[in-house]
Amino acid sequence: MADRSPPGTRPTLEDVARVAGVSRATVSRVVNGKRDVGNEIQESVRSAIAATGYVPNRAARSLATQRAGTVVVVVSGAGAPVDGTTTTEVDFTDPFFGRVVGGLLRALRPQDINPVLMLAETDADRARVMAFVRGGNAEGALFVTTQPDDPLPEMFGEARLPLVMFARPVKPIPVNFVDVAHRDGAALAAAHLVSLGRRSIVTISGPLAVPAAQDRLSGFRDALARHGQAYVPTATGDFSFESGAEAMRSLLAEVPDLDGVFAANDHMALAAMGVLEESGRRVPQDVAVIGFDDSAIAALTRPGLTSVRQPFEEMAAAMVRILLGQLADPTRRVSSVIFEPTLTVRGSA
Amino acid sequence: MADRSPPGTRPTLEDVARVAGVSRATVSRVVNGKRDVGNEIQESVRSAIAATGYVPNRAARSLATQRAGTVVVVVSGAGAPVDGTTTTEVDFTDPFFGRVVGGLLRALRPQDINPVLMLAETDADRARVMAFVRGGNAEGALFVTTQPDDPLPEMFGEARLPLVMFARPVKPIPVNFVDVAHRDGAALAAAHLVSLGRRSIVTISGPLAVPAAQDRLSGFRDALARHGQAYVPTATGDFSFESGAEAMRSLLAEVPDLDGVFAANDHMALAAMGVLEESGRRVPQDVAVIGFDDSAIAALTRPGLTSVRQPFEEMAAAMVRILLGQLADPTRRVSSVIFEPTLTVRGSA
DNA sequence: GTGAAAGCGCTAACAT
C-alpha cells in the first residue's frame, strides 16, 4: 500500500496496465465494472490497482465521456449584493439553507457525482454559474434560494440547461422544482389553534411577493374560514425578526383580545412571542403562537415554538432525483414534486 | 449572442479559431490573457468567442495543465455516523458552519478555483475525500469540522496532501490551520462581567476533549484570577442546549448567589438563561450571561445574548490564502493564523 | 475476452 511514485506523479491507467500485464482498455473495463473481463485478469488488475494506489482522474474521464460528473449547487439568499458582511450571511444561517444543502449532498453522495457549490449573489456570480454549466463543466444545477425573483431560472430555461429549484419560482416559467404544500402547512396550524379552543386568531404574513408567503396566508385564511372564523386580521412582515415584532404590535393594537397567532416563519413567530410577553400576555396560556420552518431556533426558546415543518431532506433527495432523471432523458418534460408538511408541537401552542 | 450549434454540442477552441481565422494556440493565449498577441488578432478572437458563445472546458484544461482548478471543502460535524437524520443536521445549523463555508466560497470566488463540497461523516466518506484528492481531482482541501478528533487531517498529512483546517486539531500534528484566540475571547467575557460589578462568577465549559473548550475555560479562569476571583465554579457541558441547562442547575445548587455566567457557546448560554429565569432570577439584573460564537440565535432572544464573536469570514479568507500559498509553493512549512475575537454586547450582560 | 488506436478539448514547448 506504500506510495512508490515520486510526489506529484500519480499512477495512471497506464501504470496499472503495465503492472497487471494487460492493456489500458482492460483496466478501464475493470475500473468501470464492465463485465466482459475474464476472472483471472480481473483479479490481477484489481491487485495492480491496489498496489499502485490508482485513482481515476475525473478530468480525463470527463473529457473522454463528455460528461462532467458534476452538478452545481447554487445558493442565493440575501436580496441585494452586499458590501458589508452581515446581510449576506442570512443565506447560511437561514434554517432551510443548511438542511437543504446537507440533504443534497447526502443524496448526491451515492451517485458519484460531485457538487460544486456556487454563490449567486450578484449578476457576475450568475454569469459565472451560467458559463460554468454552458462550458460543460457541470451537467446541471440545483438551485436553492430565498430570493423569489432571481433571474437565474429563466437564464437556465433559455439556455435549455437542466435545473431543479427548491421552491416554486414567482414567474410561471417551465422549470423543475420541489416544494412543500404551504397551504396545507398553514391549514395544519389553523386546525391546531382551533383545536386549542382559540377563537380570536391573527396572522403575521411574509412578503406577498414571495409565493410561499402568499400560499401560507391564503391557506391559513381558508382553513380558518372552514372552522368558522371568517376574517383573519393580518399584518405583513418581511420574514425578519424586527418586522415580526412590529407586525405583532400593530395586531395587538387592532385586536387586543387575540388569543392565537400564526406567523409565516419562525423568526417572526419568535419576535411575536417576545412582544406578547412584553405586553403582559403569557404564551401559550393567553396567546398560542405557531411558526413555520421548524428551524433550529424553535427548539431553543422557552416555551419551545410549535412550528410547521418541511421535510427538507426528502425534498432535497427529490431534487436530485429529478435532476438525474432529466440528465438521463433530456427530452423529459419539467416536473415538480410537492411535499406535505407536518406540525411539530412544542410549548407555544 | 444566439446559439447556433445543435444542443449538446458546445463550441470548442477549434471552432473559435476557425471563425477568427487563427490557430487554436492563439485563441488559447487570448483566453488565458497571455500578452504576446497582436491587437487586431486579439480583437477578432474576442468577437469570435462572443459569436460562438465559447466557454472553456475545465476538464480539458485540467488535463493539459495538470492542475485540477478545484479544491474540496470538507465538512463534518456530528460525531458518529448517523442513521436517522436529526443528529447529522447539527453540521449545518451550527452557527459556524454556514458562516465559514460562506466565507470560503466568497474567498475562493475571485480565484477561478471551484469548491467541491464533501461530507465527512463516515469512514467511507473520508476515504472518498482522500481518493478524490489523491486522484488529482482537487489540489487541496479546506476542512471545517466540530469533531475534534477527526482522523482526516492525519490522513492528509501522511499522504502529504495540502490541507487547511478551521480550528486547531487536538493531536499536535503538522497541519495548516486557522483559529481564534479562544483564551482572549474568554478574557473579554471575564473583563466585561467584572466591569459590570459581578463578583460571583461561574462558567459552563464545553467538553474538555475539544481544544477550544479547554482554552475558553483556562482563559476565563486566568483572566478572572487576574481580576481577583481566584476560584471559578465550573460545570462541564457538551455544547448542547440540554447539557447547558443541566450545568446551570448544578451551578445554581452549588453557588446560589452567583451573579455572572460565561458559557462556552451560545446554545448553552441560552439554556442557562432559561434555567436562571425559571429559578426566579432576572437576566441581566440578577445574573449576567455571556455566550460564545455570536450565532444568529443570540440576536433573537430577549434579552439578546452578549457573546464573543469570531471573525468567521476573515478566518475563512485566511484559510484560502494559506491553501493557495501552499499550492504555489509546496515546500512551504505548515502555518497557522490566530484571529482576535471581539465581544458583541447585547442585553444579557 | 482482450488489445490497438483514435480522439475528447486544451496547453505548452518549439518552430517559424
Place this chain on the structure above:
DNA sequence: ATGTTAGCGCTTTCAC
C-alpha cells in the same frame, strides 16, 4: 507574434 505539434489520462469503437 503566430502556427505546429505533441501529449495530458481516459473511454470506446473496432479488430482480432
